[in-house]
Amino acid sequence: MKPPPRVVLDTNVVLSALLFGGGSPALIRRGWQSGCFVPLASTVTAQELIRVLSYPKFRLSAAEQTELLADFVPWVEVVDIPDPRPRVPPCRDPLDLPFLQLAVAGKAQSLVSGDRDLLALGGAPGICPMLSVDAFCRRYLGE
Numbered sequence: 001m002k003p004p005p006r007v008v009l010d011t012n013v014v015l016s017a018l019l020f021g022g023g024s025p026a027l028i029r030r031g032w033q034s035g036c037f038v039p040l041a042s043t044v045t046a047q048e049l050i051r052v053l054s055y056p057k058f059r060l061s062a063a064e065q066t067e068l069l070a071d072f073v074p075w076v077e078v079v080d081i082p083d084p085r086p087r088v089p090p091c092r093d094p095l096d097l098p099f100l101q102l103a104v105a106g107k108a109q110s111l112v113s114g115d116r117d118l119l120a121l122g123g124a125p126g127i128c129p130m131l132s133v134d135a136f137c138r139r140y141l142g143e
Helices: 011-019 023-033 043-053 062-070 094-105 133-140
Strands: 006-009 038-041 110-112
Touching: 006 011, 006 094, 011 023, 011 043, 023 133, 038 043, 038 094, 043 062, 043 094, 094 110, 110 133
Parallel strands: 006 038, 006 110
Antiparallel strands: none
C-alpha cells in the first residue's frame, strides 16, 4: 500500500479549514483527519499558525484557539529543518521561506496555498508542485 502524500499547508489554508467549515477547505480538513494526506509542520510554521489564531480579528478565546489546534496538531508530522537551511527557489516574500524549506526538508509531494507568491513558484526546479486549494482537492481528494 502506498503511503499517503506528505503535504505542506500554508497558514492561510489551515486557517480556512479550521475557521470556515464549507467547500474545499472542509475537504482539506476531512482529508487530514481521515489520513488521505499527512500535513507537515516545522517549529516556525507551527508558531505562525498559533500567532495568527490569536489575531483580534478572529475573536477567538484561548480555549477556542486550543480547540482548533486540537483539530489539526494530532495529524501533523513535525519536520526538523536542518542547519544550514535547505536551498529553495528565490521568493519575493521572506515570510514564505519557512514553508518552502519545510517542503524540501520534509520531502513534500505538494505545497498548498492561496498565496500568489508561492503559487508562482509552481514550476521552479528543486521544489514540489505548488497547488491552490481547489487544485489540491482535485488531485488528491477526488473533488
